Amino acid sequence: MQRIINFVLRYRNAFLYAFFAFISLVMTIRSHSYHQSKFFNSSRWVTGSIYGAGSDVSSYFNLQEENKRLVEENQQLRTLLFNSQNDGAKEPLDSTLATYEVLDAKLVKNSYTSPRNYVTIDKGEKDGVHQDMGVITTDGILGIVENVSNNFATVQSVLNTKSNINAKIKGTEYFGSLIWDTNNFKVVQLIDIPRLVPLVVGDTIVTGGMSSIFPENVPIGIIKKYDLNASKSFYNIDVELFSDMANIKNVYLIENKDKEEIEELESRTIE
Amino acid sequence: MNNTLIINILRFVLLVLTQVLIFNNLNFLGFINPFIYVLFFYWYPIKGNRAIFMLTAFLLGLVIDIFSDTLALNALASVTIAYARPAIMRFCFGVNYDFQNFSFKNTTKVQRITFLAIIVLIHHLIFFSFEILSIAHILLILKKVFATGIVTLILCILFSSLFSPKSE
Numbered sequence: 001m002q003r004i005i006n007f008v009l010r011y012r013n014a015f016l017y018a019f020f021a022f023i024s025l026v027m028t029i030r031s032h033s034y035h036q037s038k039f040f041n042s043s044r045w046v047t048g049s050i051y052g053a054g055s056d057v058s059s060y061f062n063l064q065e066e067n068k069r070l071v072e073e074n075q076q077l078r079t080l081l082f083n084s085q086n087d088g089a090k091e092p093l094d095s096t097l098a099t100y101e102v103l104d105a106k107l108v109k110n111s112y113t114s115p116r117n118y119v120t121i122d123k124g125e126k127d128g129v130h131q132d133m134g135v136i137t138t139d140g141i142l143g144i145v146e147n148v149s150n151n152f153a154t155v156q157s158v159l160n161t162k163s164n165i166n167a168k169i170k171g172t173e174y175f176g177s178l179i180w181d182t183n184n185f186k187v188v189q190l191i192d193i194p195r196l197v198p199l200v201v202g203d204t205i206v207t208g209g210m211s212s213i214f215p216e217n218v219p220i221g222i223i224k225k226y227d228l229n230a231s232k233s234f235y236n237i238d239v240e241l242f243s244d245m246a247n248i249k250n251v252y253l254i255e256n257k258d259k260e261e262i263e264e265l266e267s268r269t270i271e
Numbered sequence: 272m273n274n275t276l277i278i279n280i281l282r283f284v285l286l287v288l289t290q291v292l293i294f295n296n297l298n299f300l301g302f303i304n305p306f307i308y309v310l311f312f313y314w315y316p317i318k319g320n321r322a323i324f325m326l327t328a329f330l331l332g333l334v335i336d337i338f339s340d341t342l343a344l345n346a347l348a349s350v351t352i353a354y355a356r357p358a359i360m361r362f363c364f365g366v367n368y369d370f371q372n373f374s375f376k377n378t379t380k381v382q383r384i385t386f387l388a389i390i391v392l393i394h395h396l397i398f399f400s401f402e403i404l405s406i407a408h409i410l411l412i413l414k415k416v417f418a419t420g421i422v423t424l425i426l427c428i429l430f431s432s433l434f435s436p437k438s439e
Binding site: 012013014016017020021023024025026027028029030031032040041042044046050051054110111112113115117118120154182183185193221246 | 277288291294302303321322325326329332333336337338339340341342343347350351353375402403406411
């Protein structure tokens with residue numbers, strides 16, 4: 001017994017190292033396969049507030065550019081509104097009838113260089129944000145809300161190896177999954193599109209209607225390049241994103257009010 | 272004694288803030304985000320309790336992980352450096368390191384840069400290997416290790432000569 005104690009005491013640093021390394025390894029490997037840790041993420045109060053303070057300062061540097069982008073989007077939406085046949089659009093929308101509700105938020109932390117990117121936004125539970133809301137930018141999609149604290153939320157970006165979003169080719173009903181191979185932050189991959197689908201470089205990819213997170217037909221990007229996969233039955237498509245992931249400030253959160261009903265129904269069906 | 276404690280706490284906080292607010296957003300050439308906080312392991316007092324050093328290293332890594340949503344990757348790399356530091360120092364500074372009155376003052380610049388370079392190399396190797404965790408991407412890992420490592424090393428040398436601790 002004495003010897004065992006002496007042995008442990010002699011190599012206590014090695015044991016301590018093994019202990020810390022074991023904890024870190026378990027956390028690291030878990031983060032590869034499971035969801036982001038509920039507790040240790042940047043939506044927490046301390047981290048969120050520090051990022052918020054940092055982004056308050058840095059947001060002044062590209063205020064002008066950001067304003068221009070928002071005005072351009074407004075102009076587009078106005079054009080759509082005035083040219084739509086439905087002249088009732090000017091009346092206030094009945095919020096009880098709308099399926100989708102849109103919230104606005106600002107990024108306080110962006111990230112696009114790691115294989116698993118998460119961004120942090122400045123809206124949280126207090127503002128009605130909850131898990132699995134879709135997040136879009138003025139140009140395209142950004143990701144899905146993963147963790148929420150009182151004042152902040154983290155968003156799993158499409159630039160994340162764990163991300164898997166339903167997408168389709170615009171104007172058709174052929175849908176596949178949008179994934180990312182970590183090589184280039186401007187390009188994501190669309191897989192599982194059957195071989196018989198006619199494809200053209202430059203076709204637009206939009207979100208599909210199979211998920212209850214994003215509304216149908218939110219723009220994602222255009223086809224940059226495509227080839228057949230190993231089994232020669234499906235396409236691997238490189239999609240160039242519309243949103244510039246390196247330069248995002250204002251984002252919109254989308255809530256699908258029918259989501260709970262759809263999910264409940266689906267889970268009942270599977271049982 | 273009290274003085275070094277305060278200096279180290281201050282260092283800890285300042286390095287975390289510089290790392291997460293400035294260097295994590297650098298994205299130089301699209302992917303290079305240098306890990307400037309490894310300077311902590313270079314500056315940490317040489318004669319000290321190793322257990323406390325490892326605990327501090329783990330906390331430092333974990334705090335940076337929480338900020339950058341890379342769970343426990345920095346913690347793993349930091350703890351490894353903290354554990355291996357005496358061996359690295361013996362390798363860089365030779366037998367001098369074992370003497371009681373050893374300090375950075377009686378080492379050459381080349382020795383110190385080698386020491387820093389080894390710390391950076393080990394940190395980056397562990398960080399990027401476990402971040403990607405796939406042997407198929409070995410070239411990508413090496414590319415990231417060397418590109419980021421060189422930038423980190425240059426910045427660390429600049430910082431260490433700017434804020435060289437005179438009292439130690």
